[in-house]
Amino acid sequence: RKEVEQDPGPFNVPEGATVAFNCTYSNSASQSFFWYRQDCRKEPKLLMSVYSSGNEDGRFTAQLNRASQYISLLIRDSKLSDSATYLCVANAGGTSYGKLTFGQGTILTVHP
Amino acid sequence: GAVVSQHPSRVICKSGTSVKIECRSLDFQATTMFWYRQFPKQSLMLMATSNEGSKATYEQGVEKDKFLINHASLTLSTLTVTSAHPEDSSFYICSASLVGDTQYFGPGTRLTVL
Numbered sequence: 001r002k003e004v005e006q007d008p009g010p011f012n013v014p015e016g017a018t019v020a021f022n023c024t025y026s027n028s029a030s031q032s033f034f035w036y037r038q039d040c041r042k043e044p045k046l047l048m049s050v051y052s053s054g055n056e057d058g059r060f061t062a063q064l065n066r067a068s069q070y071i072s073l074l075i076r077d078s079k080l081s082d083s084a085t086y087l088c089v090a091n092a093g094g095t096s097y098g099k100l101t102f103g104q105g106t107i108l109t110v111h112p
Numbered sequence: 113g114a115v116v117s118q119h120p121s122r123v124i125c126k127s128g129t130s131v132k133i134e135c136r137s138l139d140f141q142a143t144t145m146f147w148y149r150q151f152p153k154q155s156l157m158l159m160a161t162s163n164e165g166s167k168a169t170y171e172q173g174v175e176k177d178k179f180l181i182n183h184a185s186l187t188l189s190t191l192t193v194t195s196a197h198p199e200d201s202s203f204y205i206c207s208a209s210l211v212g213d214t215q216y217f218g219p220g221t222r223l224t225v226l
Contacts, residue, residue: 034214043205043217044156087155098144100207100215102155 003027003101006088010107017078021106023071023088030090030101035062035073037084038105044087048073078110115139116208118218125196126226133191133221135206141186142208146215147179150203162189162206196225 006023013019025033032051036044048055050071054063061074071088088103115138125131135145143164148156160181161169168181180192193200201224207215 041203041222043220046214046216049214098146098209099158099161100146101158104155 002104004088004090004103006086006103007106009105010109012109012111013078015078015080015110015112017110018074018076019078019108020075021073021086021088021108023073023103025069025071025088025090025101027090027092027101028069030092032091033062033064033071034089034091034100035060035071036087036089036102038087039084047086075108078108080110080112083108083110116206116216116218118206118221120221121219122222122224124224124226127197128195131193131196131223133193133204133206133223135189135191135208135218137187137208140208142189143186144209145183145189146207147181147189147191148205148207150205150220156205159191164189193223196223198225201225 004025007021011019034049035047037047038044048057048060048062050062050064059076063072085105085107087105090101092099117136117138119134123131145162147159149159150156158171159174162181162183164183164186170176178194183189203220203222205217205220207217209215
């Protein structure tokens, strides 16, 4: 089983739609989580950090359920510029604190 | 966010040559930097953790004699791919932490070995 697993995608949604991505992690020692977005042939860019039960930033809402070891990302009112690959990331925790484990990514395409 | 740079952004080399990639934190000091590799259509895989003033910590399956890491100062870490072969062709990305465990990534280096 992969340490961080994401929805396989891809997601194709129209502008203005609401889309949700799910992610599960297997390392119970993980303390912090992140959502990054990665555009084609570019480096990942931090979208949100998730430390407690959740975080909201404008159209983006992340939620964390430690009991279920589950993280989600909700994007409201999708824009064409939201098209990217979204990476769910967990901090390894414990003695490996600082090491990030990436999910395989979910591709989102927002069309007019 | 914090700025991390990488150089070169792209390199094409012949099989058997060595390639050095630099990672710099431009506006902060980073005692720890990380090196990742990303193959097409795959996610990032951590290769090693680079610690300023000490030896790097390599992930399982990553050959330390092939991927030499030097973290000589608080703003510079280098990755040298020695005797590169076509299977080493990949997107190499470094990252550094500014505060806590949030990591900021460099723009990446695309290595193509012919």
